[in-house]
Amino acid sequence: MNVTTEKYDCIVVGGGHAGCEAVLSAARMGLNTLLVTIKIDKIGQMSCNPSVGGLAKSHLVFEIDALGGEMGFITDKTGTQFRMLNTSKGAAVWSLRAQVDRILYREEIGKVIENEKNITLKEGIVEKILSYNGKVVGVTTKEGMEYRAKTVILATGTFLNGLIHIGLEHYPAGRVDEPPAVGLSHSLEQIGFSLGRLKTGTSARISRKSIDFSNLMPQFGDDYPEHFCMRTENFQPEQIPCYLTTTNDKMHKIILKNLDRSPLFTGAIKGVGPKYCPSIEDKVVRFPERKSHQVFLEPDGKTTDIFYINGLSSSLPSDVQNEMLRTIKGLENVDIIKPGYGIEYDFVYPMQIFPTLETKKVNGLFLAGQINGTSGYEEAAAQGIMAGINAVLKIRGEEPFILQRDKAYIGVLIDDLITKQIKEPYRMFTSLAEYRLLLRQDNADSRLLKYGHNFGLVKKKYLNRLEKRDKEVNRSIEKLKKTNVLPRQINKILKKKKSSETHETRPLFQILKRPEISIIDIQPLTGTIDPDIAKRIEIFAKYDGYIEKQEQEVKRMKQLENTPLPLDFDYTTLKGLSKEAAEKLNAVKPITLGQASRISGVRTSDISLLMVHLKRMKSDIRYQKTENRKSN
Numbered sequence: 001m002n003v004t005t006e007k008y009d010c011i012v013v014g015g016g017h018a019g020c021e022a023v024l025s026a027a028r029m030g031l032n033t034l035l036v037t038i039k040i041d042k043i044g045q046m047s048c049n050p051s052v053g054g055l056a057k058s059h060l061v062f063e064i065d066a067l068g069g070e071m072g073f074i075t076d077k078t079g080t081q082f083r084m085l086n087t088s089k090g091a092a093v094w095s096l097r098a099q100v101d102r103i104l105y106r107e108e109i110g111k112v113i114e115n116e117k118n119i120t121l122k123e124g125i126v127e128k129i130l131s132y133n134g135k136v137v138g139v140t141t142k143e144g145m146e147y148r149a150k151t152v153i154l155a156t157g158t159f160l161n162g163l164i165h166i167g168l169e170h171y172p173a174g175r176v177d178e179p180p181a182v183g184l185s186h187s188l189e190q191i192g193f194s195l196g197r198l199k200t201g202t203s204a205r206i207s208r209k210s211i212d213f214s215n216l217m218p219q220f221g222d223d224y225p226e227h228f229c230m231r232t233e234n235f236q237p238e239q240i241p242c243y244l245t246t247t248n249d250k251m252h253k254i255i256l257k258n259l260d261r262s263p264l265f266t267g268a269i270k271g272v273g274p275k276y277c278p279s280i281e282d283k284v285v286r287f288p289e290r291k292s293h294q295v296f297l298e299p300d301g302k303t304t305d306i307f308y309i310n311g312l313s314s315s316l317p318s319d320v321q322n323e324m325l326r327t328i329k330g331l332e333n334v335d336i337i338k339p340g341y342g343i344e345y346d347f348v349y350p351m352q353i354f355p356t357l358e359t360k361k362v363n364g365l366f367l368a369g370q371i372n373g374t375s376g377y378e379e380a381a382a383q384g385i386m387a388g389i390n391a392v393l394k395i396r397g398e399e400p401f402i403l404q405r406d407k408a409y410i411g412v413l414i415d416d417l418i419t420k421q422i423k424e425p426y427r428m429f430t431s432l433a434e435y436r437l438l439l440r441q442d443n444a445d446s447r448l449l450k451y452g453h454n455f456g457l458v459k460k461k462y463l464n465r466l467e468k469r470d471k472e473v474n475r476s477i478e479k480l481k482k483t484n485v486l487p488r489q490i491n492k493i494l495k496k497k498k499s500s501e502t503h504e505t506r507p508l509f510q511i512l513k514r515p516e517i518s519i520i521d522i523q524p525l526t527g528t529i530d531p532d533i534a535k536r537i538e539i540f541a542k543y544d545g546y547i548e549k550q551e552q553e554v555k556r557m558k559q560l561e562n563t564p565l566p567l568d569f570d571y572t573t574l575k576g577l578s579k580e581a582a583e584k585l586n587a588v589k590p591i592t593l594g595q596a597s598r599i600s601g602v603r604t605s606d607i608s609l610l611m612v613h614l615k616r617m618k619s620d621i622r623y624q625k626t627e628n629r630k631s632n
Helices: 017-028 057-066 071-078 102-115 182-191 249-257 280-286 318-325 377-396 409-419 441-454 460-482 487-496 508-512 531-561 579-588 593-597 604-631
Strands: 002-013 033-037 051-053 079-085 095-100 119-123 126-132 135-141 145-154 163-166 169-172 195-202 205-207 217-219 242-246 294-299 306-310 336-338 341-348 365-367
Touching (some): 002 135, 017 119, 033 145, 057 377, 057 409, 126 145, 126 182, 249 280, 365 377, 409 593, 441 531, 531 593
Parallel strands (some): 002 033, 002 145
Antiparallel strands (some): 051 095, 135 145
């Protein structure tokens, strides 16, 4: 073996979305960082659909940006369409979704990483984790190289023992045309990690020339699109449409006729697939009453001939994919450039990691992305930046960075991973965040930008700009609360908006609380307000009472969240605790009572027992200290 003399502070394994954010955050915080990836020209590759954001996922992108990450900025630069979803609902679930140019995205993120002074790039397949006395010391590669470091972040995506399926044919790969990391799975098992098997998939790529757009419904971006990144200026993207079509009964019959050639239904695929993003064959079998399913044709970029078929993930044989696609309106003469495929891969059960994403078994070893059982670019990137930050703090000997569930969707994501049993690829939804009224995408910077600045990942000017904006929002809200309007001043506006008239003098802020009244409606009484400020004022008004209620809920939960639990405690020794609760608590090893309360199988009575036990322990410690003082 060729042992290199190179040593690093941090090694990041994998150049996907988790790896990109991890290596950039670690390097920008001052670490001498090595990125080992199979192909340097595939750094930041979008293996699935050409889009970023969407329902709940956009919240993660805004939070990554507030912490100083790169995903939002690159998306703004390479986006081909921007749409705000869920606008008919409350602001807590508004979600920005962007179509992006896949090639440009990869090129732009690649340039950023290549130009970062503290990053060294190496091509290779990591085969083994090196550790000594329970602490990571480096990695070795299949090519016979050894690299040493104080911390290692594994962001391996679908490459851990990856196996691609197209029909009944399968072959080892982490992605099309890229080999898997087989030895690394074995190395993790040797260390003592428990691994599982998951499955995901992608849709066929087709030629633009073969699509009959005259029969399709175009879907355009917003006329006045919003962007993800605080650094983006003069945002006027050139947008191109996507197209909407549907599956049909004829296509469904073709799928059902060929299930004996599906790796999913013949048992060839052992891994568990995503429940909320199933393959088309899975949809047809699980929902036989559905006569059609929506299909979105998404351009891979502005200059490419390739279109991605969103909603039609499949691992059926190529000839079946071709036959079934030709039944779809607009695709009667479709030309498949690359068939869809399924891929199964190993992952590490995430209950084996701390909230910092550091593993419990190996000091200094961090896991981020699909290796923890998640799906999606955004979930991966969120873990990547958290792992990178915590790797730096670990080396510095500083307090770890942990986001609670009431502070960020990232906090919800990581807490769910380390607390709940992952049986299928984890995907973020707004419904998973119990404090979602507090965790809107519009206030991600107010919640998190101070941390990004403290870590040196966000420049001071952006923090100053945020503080100035929030100060203006608060000043304007207070002014509206103190500005009383007479019935004759406001009733004309109320009547026009079909809102009940008032017979009393009321504060403008109270009027703005009405669902049917917007801040634009009352601007004749307020004067012109900056659109960005106005939007935030209106959101606050609409949610005012609900926000206060959720903040009270957070305060009640703080006692549990701030009560630490001993990591070395054997819960089977605690009398009165249910057997199931003891087993679950020993498996998870929660760090706080709050985390313990969210473990499936742990009852309210179990938490009460734990609280009594902790009080007794503290009392015993105080008694022992008193006795020691007496004896001295």
